[in-house]
Amino acid sequence: MWLVYKKELLEILRDKKTLIFSILLPTIIFPVLFFGIGKFTQSKTEEAETKELKIAFINGDTFEGLTDLFTAEKYFKKVTIESSDYKNEILDDNVDFIIEVPETASMPSSSTKQEMINLYFKGSSKLDNISSKRVKDIIELYNNTQRLALGEKFNLTTDNVKAFNTPISIENKNFASERERMGEFAGPLIAYILIALAVSGAMYPALELGVGEKERGTLETLLLTPMSKGRIVLAKFAVIFTASFFTVIVTLLSYFIWTYIFTMGGKMGGLDFLSNISGLDLLLVAVLLVPLTSIFASIMLSASIYAKNMKEAQAYMSPIFMLGFMPVIVAFVPGMELDVKTAMIPITNVALAMKDLIKGTVDYGMIGVLLASTVVIAGGLLYFTTQFFKKEKVLFRS
C-alpha cells in the first residue's frame, strides 16, 4: 500500500495544476483576501473621503450659514449650475450634489415648523454612500446649530436641547471581546475558505487517481498486480486526503505567517484579533478538517472511479462541490449554534465549530461530540468507497 501511496504522491507532486491549487493558491489567498482587499478597500475609502465634491445650492441663502459650512470644508467646491435639469447636471458630472431649499422655506431657528431641503445626487455604490454621508454630516452639523438657536429662543440650555432631542442616550458597554466581534464576521469567512480549499484540494487528485487511471489504461494494469483492490483504493484515498489536508495546512501556515507580518507593530489596525487565536484553537481547526477532508476524499474518489471518462467525472464534481457547501451556508444562518443536535450534522458541525474556535467561544465538549459523529460518517464513507472499488460494474463500467 505504501508503494502505491508513494507513487501516486510523486505523480501528484509532478502535476502543475495540483501544485497551484495545493500550495500557491493557499499561500496567497489569505494575504489577498484579508490584507490585500483590506488595504485596497481602505485606500478606496480614503479616496472617497478626500475626493473634492462639487456642490450647488438653490436658494441656499435662505438657510443662513449653510453654504458657509460647506465652503469652509477643504474637499467641497461650490459650483453654479446653469440649467434646472438637475438629473442631467449630475449625470453629466457637472455637479455631485445639489441642495435645494424650497422657496417657501424660512430660517429654521426662527421657524415654527420643521423645514426641509431636497438633496439631489447619484448614489449606487458604497463609495457614493461615503460621499453622501459627508454631505449629510455637514447638514446635521447645521441642524445642531439651528437646534441650539431654537433652544435659546425658548430659554433652553444646551443640556435641555440634548434631552429634548434624545431623551435617553445609550452608552454601549459591550463585554464581547474584539476577537468575538471580529470573529463573528471573519470566522465564517475563514471556515468557508478552509472548507473550500479542502474540497478543491481533494478534487484534482481524485480525478487523476480515479477516472484518470481509467482513461490512461493504467487502472486495468494496476488491478493485475498482486496488490489487493482494497489496498489500492486505500492508498488512493490516502493520497487524496494528504493532498487535501496539505492544502489546508499550507493555508493555516500562510495565515500565521501573514498575520505575523501584517500585525507587527500595529501597522494594520483591526487585525489584532487574528493574533489572539491560540495555537490550540488553530490545531483544533486542523483536527476538525481531518474527518471532513476524509468525507470529501471518499465521495470524490467514489464519483471519479464510477465515471466512465473525465468529462463525466467533472460533471459529478460540481454537484458534490455545491452539496458540500450547502451545509456550510446553513451553518452561517443567524441563530445557528453548535449544540448536540447540530454537532450531528456533517459539514455544518465543522463549520460551526470553526466559527466558534475563531471567535474564541467554542464549547470544547461539543468538539468531541462532533468529532465522534464525523469520524463515524467518514469511516462509513471510506468503507463504502473500498467496497465500491471492488465492484466489476464500477471498474469496468461502459
Next chain:
Amino acid sequence: MIEIKGLAKSFAYDKKEAKKKKNRETIDPREGDGVLHAVRDVSFSCDKGKVLGLLGPNGAGKTTTLRMLSTALEPTKGEILINGHDVTKEPRYAQKLIGFLSGKTGLYHRLTVRENVEYFGRMHGLSRLVMDERIDKIFSMLDMHTFAGKRADDLSTGMMQRASIARAVIHDPKVLVFDEPTTGLDVISAKTVLDFIESYKGSEMAVIFSTHHLHEVERLCDDVCLIDLGETKFFGNTREFAAQTPSGNLYDAFLHNVDNKEIEVA
C-alpha cells in the same frame, strides 16, 4: 501452460438499459432476462513457447475473456488453469504469472520510463537486485536505455509501446496476454510489438494475442481461437483454421466461422 474450459461471464444490465432491452425483441442469443451473457462458452489452451491468436468480431467477448484470464473479472462459470492452478481460486498466484498489454500503453505519464517499470516490478515483489538485472536485460533487448530517464509523456508512440512491453514483462511472467496491442499504432511501432511477440516463440512463455489483423496472426500464431457471440467457434492449429475454406486464407476462414455478420432487431 494455460487452459480455459467452458468459460462464461454475464453482466446484469442497469435499470435504464434493462428497460430499453425489455421493450424490444432480439435474436442475439447473448441477451435475456435483463442480463448480457458476454461470454457463454469459451475454451482454449496455450502451451509454453506457443502464440495463440484470439480472434473474433467486435463485441464477440475477446476482451471480457482476457479480463477474466487476467483476474480483473470473475467468471460466472468455467475454469481458467495456469500450470494446473485455478485462477479464480488463486488470483495472487495467477497475477504473478501473467503479463498484460493492451492497445492503451498503461503508463503513468508523469513518471519516467524507469520509474514506471520499477513501480510494476515492486508491485510484483521483485528485489532491487533482481529488478536492476531484469531492467538492464529488457532495456537492452528493446533498445530503451537512451530514453529510460525520460518522462512517459515525452515519449514517441514507439518508445511508449516499448516501455509498456518492458512494464508487462518485468516480473518475468509465464503467460503474456496482448489485447489488440497494435490498434492505433503506426507501422513502425506495430512492428516493435510484433517482433517482441515473435521473440518469445519457443521460450518458456505462453503468449495469447487478441487482434483484428489477420496478417499478424499469419505471421505469429501457432494456434487460433475464434470467438463469436461469446462462444468458441474454432480452436486449433492456424493452418487447419485456414484450410477450412477452398481459398485457404485466414480471411475466408474467419468469415466462414462468424455467425453474427448482422444481428438485427427482429
